[in-house]
Amino acid sequence: MDQPDTDMDVDEKDIDILKTIADTETRSPDRISEVTGIPLSTVNYRLKQLREAEVIRNDHYDIDLEALGFEITFVIQIIAGYEEDTYEPLGEKLADIDGITHVYFTAGDTDFFVIAQLSDPEMVEDLITTLERLDGVERTISTYTISTLLDGHEPLQQISRETMRDRLLD
Amino acid sequence: MDQPDTDMDVDEKDIDILKTIADTETRSPDRISEVTGIPLSTVNYRLKQLREAEVIRNDHYDIDLEALGFEITFVIQIIAGYEEDTYEPLGEKLADIDGITHVYFTAGDTDFFVIAQLSDPEMVEDLITTLERLDGVERTISTYTISTLLDGHEPLQQISRETMRDRLLD
DNA sequence: ACTGAAAGGGTCAAAAC
DNA sequence: GTTTTGACCCTTTCAGT
Numbered sequence: 001m002d003q004p005d006t007d008m009d010v011d012e013k014d015i016d017i018l019k020t021i022a023d024t025e026t027r028s029p030d031r032i033s034e035v036t037g038i039p040l041s042t043v044n045y046r047l048k049q050l051r052e053a054e055v056i057r058n059d060h061y062d063i064d065l066e067a068l069g070f071e072i073t074f075v076i077q078i079i080a081g082y083e084e085d086t087y088e089p090l091g092e093k094l095a096d097i098d099g100i101t102h103v104y105f106t107a108g109d110t111d112f113f114v115i116a117q118l119s120d121p122e123m124v125e126d127l128i129t130t131l132e133r134l135d136g137v138e139r140t141i142s143t144y145t146i147s148t149l150l151d152g153h154e155p156l157q158q159i160s161r162e163t164m165r166d167r168l169l170d
Numbered sequence: 171m172d173q174p175d176t177d178m179d180v181d182e183k184d185i186d187i188l189k190t191i192a193d194t195e196t197r198s199p200d201r202i203s204e205v206t207g208i209p210l211s212t213v214n215y216r217l218k219q220l221r222e223a224e225v226i227r228n229d230h231y232d233i234d235l236e237a238l239g240f241e242i243t244f245v246i247q248i249i250a251g252y253e254e255d256t257y258e259p260l261g262e263k264l265a266d267i268d269g270i271t272h273v274y275f276t277a278g279d280t281d282f283f284v285i286a287q288l289s290d291p292e293m294v295e296d297l298i299t300t301l302e303r304l305d306g307v308e309r310t311i312s313t314y315t316i317s318t319l320l321d322g323h324e325p326l327q328q329i330s331r332e333t334m335r336d337r338l339l340d
Numbered sequence: 341a342c343t344g345a346a347a348g349g350g351t352c353a354a355a356a357c
Numbered sequence: 358g359t360t361t362t363g364a365c366c367c368t369t370t371c372a373g374t
Contacts, residue, residue, distance in 0.1 A: 056234075057233070058231070058232045059232070104319070106316060115272075146276060150271065
């Protein structure tokens with residue numbers, strides 16, 4: 001994941017705007033202005049800055065793969081072989097595989113945690129087979145997800161205003 | 171996660187529209203129409219249907235917590251106690267904790283896989299302490315993420331057009 | 341499934357505070 | 358650095374085919 005060189009400096013107004021976006025699930029500058037009491041033009045001005053700092057990456061549609069028919073979720077742990085320089089390319093290969101939506105390269109016994117969303121048992125089988133055959137993969141542990149309680153699609157809902165203030169101000 | 175009663179019935183045009191949204195990272199009906207060659211009015215018509223089927227949940231901003239200052243990611247496995255009816259409420263409690271962005275209730279030795287995004291070591295400590303103290307939590311395994319190669323923010327990019335056709339048509 | 345037209349908001353730039 | 362204004366453009370909706 002690319003990230004900006006330095007973190008954004010945010011203030012109370014930015015936090016208000018960001019929390020309103022997350023909590024009311026809107027992107028209408030008009031509504032944000034209504035809810036926060038910040039003038040519309042200022043909302044636009046701040047939004048522009050937040051976009052420049054890449055805190056807001058894009059305005060886009062929130063697609064629900066589950067509703068589309070990819071209802072099976074797996075958490076897969078991947079233990080890789082020893083070679084130092086196989087991690088990077090292996091991570092990229094993982095990120096390219098159909099159905100894999102998240103790839104975390106981690107410290108510890110497990111080298112990668114991967115999340116996949118699949119449509120049917122056949123697609124599950126295909127994925128596991130593909131993974132086992134990948135160069136550098138030593139072992140995989142696949143865990144079936146009974147239910148997804150929180151899927152990270154609105155991440156700012158998951159951080160309270162107080163935490164944002166405590167951790168981001170000054 | 172709520173989900174619609176039945177899956178959406180999609181056809182080639184819907185797949186074209188959805189893939190264009192994901193690949194070009196646009197939500198402009200105008201651009202979608204341009205890229206796919208489907209008349210603007212039809213694009214609008216299909217988009218409305220996709221919204222009604224909740225495949226498209228919302229148009230929203232894509233917020234990058236990392237860019238905001240929550241740069242530390244952990245994958246946390248949670249092993250719960252024995253009682254049957256503690257899972258549901260425990261899952262909900264997990265989803266409410268500050269910094270936790272994903273919660274998967276899983277089959278197997280680990281009961282929950284959780285992903286958290288945090289700002290600093292103090293927030294990490296707070297989270298682990300909170301988790302260990304939760305009723306029903308027997309043990310936690312926290313894994314530090316060295317780098318996030320794919321964060322699921324544009325899930326449809328992760329499914330090829332061929333797979334969509336194979337798995338969703340008929 | 342597609343068209344055309346009308347209405348409502350969003351966006352951008354210039355300028356004032 | 359923030360706010361106002363106004364003009365332009367795109368999206369959305371609806372009645373009609």
